[in-house]
Amino acid sequence: MNSERAHTGRRRNEEARRAVLDAALRLLADADGAAVSVDAIAKEAGVGKQTLYRWWPSKGAVLLDALTERAETDVPVPAAGALRDDLRAVVAATFAGAQRSPVAPALRTLVREAAHDPHLADLMREFTGARRAALREVLERGRERGELPRDSDIDLMVDQVYGVFWYRFLLGHAPLGEVEAVRLADSLIRQVS
Structure with a gap:
């Protein structure tokens, strides 16, 4: 994916939320046991790392x-x-x-x-x-x-x-x-x- 999305502010943008959740599952599926980082999820979803931390308390919560x-x-x-x-x-x-x-x-x-x-x-x-x-x-x-x-x-x-x-x-x-x-x-x- 990796296309940067427009700034979404404090409110959840459903398109960005969906991109984050899909990216998290894709990365986990490809991880083969390796840890998946917040940075990797954000990059794959095309959002800033701060978006994940603003909307979820932890990587595990995502x-x-x-x-x-x-x-x-x-x-x-x-x-x-x-x-x-x-x-x-x-x-x-x-x-x-x-x-x-x-x-x-x-x-x-x-x-x-x-x-x-x-x-x-x-x-x-x-x-x-x-x-x-x-x-x-x-x-x-x-x-x-x-x-x-x-x-x-x-x-x-x-x-x-x-x-x-x-x-x-x-x-x-x-x-x-x-x-x-x-x-x-x-x-x-x-x-x-």
Whole structure:
């Protein structure tokens, strides 16, 4: 990208914001484990470094914002249907969304960086907490409709989904496709029925 944008002042300019978030994901995807600097993000986005610091408290906050926005787009929370269909849709979208470029390499880089950066680790917990809350919402709606027993351990069900996801995503020992998503969703429902 690298084309300098006009000064945007104190207010967020949506075009510049989008450029920063896209640049952050692209750079993370290409970083192959190396740290991504604020300078690099600003240069790639065509904005001044001060723009990033004015709009985000840290580099980690930029990265979190980029991943959160992408996750909300790639994994919307279904609001209709039956629990089985909604759960299958969320798990399948989670698995698929996290494997697309630039999200997959960006997410792997962030996990590596978070192991050495306590602030980034806190931001990763915030990101994963938001994703857990979205899945929890689907399960709670199913429980309210009587599709899950009242005493279902929703947190354990969420842990099972994300436990499988992170284990397979980080180690790559088994697939994370739609077939696996459907099998996992169905298995969760059978466990509590």
